[in-house]
Amino acid sequence: MTLQAVGIIAEYNPFHNGHRYQIEQARVQTGADVVVAAMSGNWVQRGEPALMDKWQRTQAALAGGVDLVVELPGAAALQPAHLFAAGGVSLLAALQCRWLVFGTEHPEMDYEQLMAHLPTDPATFKRFDQTYASLFQGYLREQTGITLNAANDILGFFYALANRRQGDPLTLLPLPRKGSQHNDTTIETATAFASATAIRSAALNGEWPALMPVVPTTTLDLLQTAQLTSWEDFWPLLRYQLVSGDVADLRQMYQITEGVEYRLKRAALTSESFATFMHAVKTKRYTYTRLQRQSAYLLLQAKPLEMQPQPQYLRILGYSAAGQAYLHQIKKQVNLPLISRADRDWQKGPGEFDDRLGALRTLITGEDQDYGRIPVKKTISE
Amino acid sequence: MTLQAVGIIAEYNPFHNGHRYQIEQARVQTGADVVVAAMSGNWVQRGEPALMDKWQRTQAALAGGVDLVVELPGAAALQPAHLFAAGGVSLLAALQCRWLVFGTEHPEMDYEQLMAHLPTDPATFKRFDQTYASLFQGYLREQTGITLNAANDILGFFYALANRRQGDPLTLLPLPRKGSQHNDTTIETATAFASATAIRSAALNGEWPALMPVVPTTTLDLLQTAQLTSWEDFWPLLRYQLVSGDVADLRQMYQITEGVEYRLKRAALTSESFATFMHAVKTKRYTYTRLQRQSAYLLLQAKPLEMQPQPQYLRILGYSAAGQAYLHQIKKQVNLPLISRADRDWQKGPGEFDDRLGALRTLITGEDQDYGRIPVKKTISE
Numbered sequence: 001m002t003l004q005a006v007g008i009i010a011e012y013n014p015f016h017n018g019h020r021y022q023i024e025q026a027r028v029q030t031g032a033d034v035v036v037a038a039m040s041g042n043w044v045q046r047g048e049p050a051l052m053d054k055w056q057r058t059q060a061a062l063a064g065g066v067d068l069v070v071e072l073p074g075a076a077a078l079q080p081a082h083l084f085a086a087g088g089v090s091l092l093a094a095l096q097c098r099w100l101v102f103g104t105e106h107p108e109m110d111y112e113q114l115m116a117h118l119p120t121d122p123a124t125f126k127r128f129d130q131t132y133a134s135l136f137q138g139y140l141r142e143q144t145g146i147t148l149n150a151a152n153d154i155l156g157f158f159y160a161l162a163n164r165r166q167g168d169p170l171t172l173l174p175l176p177r178k179g180s181q182h183n184d185t186t187i188e189t190a191t192a193f194a195s196a197t198a199i200r201s202a203a204l205n206g207e208w209p210a211l212m213p214v215v216p217t218t219t220l221d222l223l224q225t226a227q228l229t230s231w232e233d234f235w236p237l238l239r240y241q242l243v244s245g246d247v248a249d250l251r252q253m254y255q256i257t258e259g260v261e262y263r264l265k266r267a268a269l270t271s272e273s274f275a276t277f278m279h280a281v282k283t284k285r286y287t288y289t290r291l292q293r294q295s296a297y298l299l300l301q302a303k304p305l306e307m308q309p310q311p312q313y314l315r316i317l318g319y320s321a322a323g324q325a326y327l328h329q330i331k332k333q334v335n336l337p338l339i340s341r342a343d344r345d346w347q348k349g350p351g352e353f354d355d356r357l358g359a360l361r362t363l364i365t366g367e368d369q370d371y372g373r374i375p376v377k378k379t380i381s382e
Numbered sequence: 383m384t385l386q387a388v389g390i391i392a393e394y395n396p397f398h399n400g401h402r403y404q405i406e407q408a409r410v411q412t413g414a415d416v417v418v419a420a421m422s423g424n425w426v427q428r429g430e431p432a433l434m435d436k437w438q439r440t441q442a443a444l445a446g447g448v449d450l451v452v453e454l455p456g457a458a459a460l461q462p463a464h465l466f467a468a469g470g471v472s473l474l475a476a477l478q479c480r481w482l483v484f485g486t487e488h489p490e491m492d493y494e495q496l497m498a499h500l501p502t503d504p505a506t507f508k509r510f511d512q513t514y515a516s517l518f519q520g521y522l523r524e525q526t527g528i529t530l531n532a533a534n535d536i537l538g539f540f541y542a543l544a545n546r547r548q549g550d551p552l553t554l555l556p557l558p559r560k561g562s563q564h565n566d567t568t569i570e571t572a573t574a575f576a577s578a579t580a581i582r583s584a585a586l587n588g589e590w591p592a593l594m595p596v597v598p599t600t601t602l603d604l605l606q607t608a609q610l611t612s613w614e615d616f617w618p619l620l621r622y623q624l625v626s627g628d629v630a631d632l633r634q635m636y637q638i639t640e641g642v643e644y645r646l647k648r649a650a651l652t653s654e655s656f657a658t659f660m661h662a663v664k665t666k667r668y669t670y671t672r673l674q675r676q677s678a679y680l681l682l683q684a685k686p687l688e689m690q691p692q693p694q695y696l697r698i699l700g701y702s703a704a705g706q707a708y709l710h711q712i713k714k715q716v717n718l719p720l721i722s723r724a725d726r727d728w729q730k731g732p733g734e735f736d737d738r739l740g741a742l743r744t745l746i747t748g749e750d751q752d753y754g755r756i757p758v759k760k761t762i763s764e
């Protein structure tokens with residue numbers, strides 16, 4: 001029997017009841033045998049360190065129903081929506097997934113129609129690539145009268161676009177999102193669903209009773225025992241980097257343009273915390289997320305050449321028995337190297353950036369993230 | 383009346399009785415009206431952060447008899463002996479000093495004779511420039527049978543050499559050193575003199591009674607109230623830099639050659655302290671000082687082009703009334719810009735590296751080192 005896989009592009013930061021519901025729906029609506037997640041590693045799309053490390057989040061994802069977790073490399077994860085989407089679609093396609101499911105506020109959205117209105121002039125594309133979603137939203141509104149608002153709708157559109165550009169390797173299945181909005185900051189106690197933003201905030205404040213109804217037991221256990229990280233942990237290091245790097249070097253980093261390096265450098269010397277720093281550099285011109293991602297690029301010393309979202313290898317983070325069987329089935333057809341145990345070789349091109357991402361977390365938590373680590377095996381099912 | 387100045391190249395890390403004795407002798411033996419010190423800033427020649435900052439050390443030097451303190455820029459101070467000497471001589475010559483006094487174990491040394499035996503083949507020079515004193519010592523022993531041993535004799539020779547190469551702007555006056563050897567690690571209680579090494583160690587351990595006989599009151603007061611820094615304060619930052627930088631970038635830094643970047647990077651991830659790190663990277667091939675200087679270059683992100691020991695400007699750190707009069711006298715003949723109050727302009731070439739050196743200390747102590755600071759005026763005389 002040939003196993004069929006449905007793919008999900010996720011961060012699981014952290015894994016919550018909404019994610020579990022989505023996995024169940026993915027299985028039911030496609031009839032897939034295996035659920036594959038392309039998951040960000042230790043840094044997530046918004047330009048933040050993940051609350052828990054990629055191994056802990058893999059454990060939670062497996063307990064919650066995922067069969068195979070593969071790392072979305074940092075060069076794809078730490079990107080604006082259109083590049084994040086392109087990296088995720090490419091990873092799931094490489095893993096021979098048949099479907100891609102994703103949550104949206106408007107599952108009825110006609111992506112075909114939206115795509116028909118994309119600018120065809122490459123110059124427009126370049127401009128749109130530079131300023132991401134907001135510029136594109138404006139363009140679309142102008143051309144079609146349609147307003148893409150919710151973050152997940154924008155992401156959904158970029159999944160559809162990436163899939164089209166890559167030759168339609170996946171069948172898209174938008175699913176209605178369950179529960180609260182993406183960025184809600186409080187947990188509604190009457191429901192079993194809350195946004196990841198609200199959950200992270202509650203976890204950092206140790207509000208365990210509030211979390212109990214909205215996350216699976218494995219997530220709750222992990223949150224209570226893991227060393228949770230936030231930007232504040234990394235602030236002294238970014239501050240040093242901004243202060244000791246000369247402006248010409250800072251400008252070599254990915255997306256450090258328009259003289260923002262001066263602004264960031266000036267604010268660094270006087271800011272005692274990351275929160276103060278962000279407050280000092282924020283203007284109408286730059287979104288919070290963009291500045292936070294630029295901060296991450298500087299901290300990680302990410303060079304433009306390293307930030308190609310197209311995955312160069314498949315790093316296996318964990319699997320269930322079914323996931324392992326699926327891996328066995330596809331491994332001869334996979335074009336990219338499969339990595340189940342990384343060695344530390346800084347000469348190698350594509351793995352080096354992710355090694356640095358992991359090592360940086362190791363500096364804070366003391367737990368090696370890559371070297372010698374092997375995939376998590378599913379032990380609990382909830 | 384034209385004021386005549388005698389120059390000293392110093393670190394005053396910290397200022398002790400031996401320094402005070404040297405200043406008295408310099409005045410007596412030359413009859414100079416003014417004593418000028420070219421002093422390292424916040425990082426010293428051995429590749430370490432200075433115990434106290436350059437302003438505190440200036441205060442101690444003025445109290446101890448110096449009339450004018452000018453900063454030896456980081457690009458000259460953080461260098462092996464021959465480049466440190468070249469930078470110091472050049473700075474004192476720019477300041478129109480007539481004499482250079484320096485301490486030596488063997489004041490009778492015939493520098494003319496030693497210089498006559500210098501290799502004339504540029505290829506030999508290059509080799510000697512790469513590996514500094516040790517290679518040169520070997521060469522000299524081979525050619526002349528003379529062994530240069532004590533650190534101060536080697537430095538003295540390089541002062542003479544730099545002076546010769548720069549057209550003999552200064553008259554050299556070697557003075558016998560008073561008291562203990564340069565690197566003695568304990569304080570002999572029977573004498574008023576101790577090495578700076580022993581004094582730093584006692585200060586970091588808070589052994590004030592041991593220090594009382596060997597340093598002037600101003601130094602003792604400053605040591606007891608200042609925030610003293612050592613490499614351990616900077617270790618988390620260097621560790622981050624080694625871990626997050628890719629090897630190609632690390633290799634761009636000054637004097638990072640022969641693959642040492644791999645060795646340093648590997649040791650960084652597992653070393654919790656600078657002491658552990660140095661222990662892990664030390665081999666027979668590399669001296670401790672060389673590795674420590676390489677560590678400083680990496681922490682400071684020093685590029686080869688920035689490390690030209692020839693001073694590009696004169697940063698005034700402090701003066702007595704006589705020092706101020708002397709500055710007034712020479713200022714029309716001085717070829718380099720005189721800086722008495724720095725502004726923060728990261729576009730400017732030569733000042734930028736020193737601004738970064740200062741800012742790095744600011745990260746640890748919270749006290750701005752350059753921006754808006756004005757020269758210390760002498761208030762106490764001991």
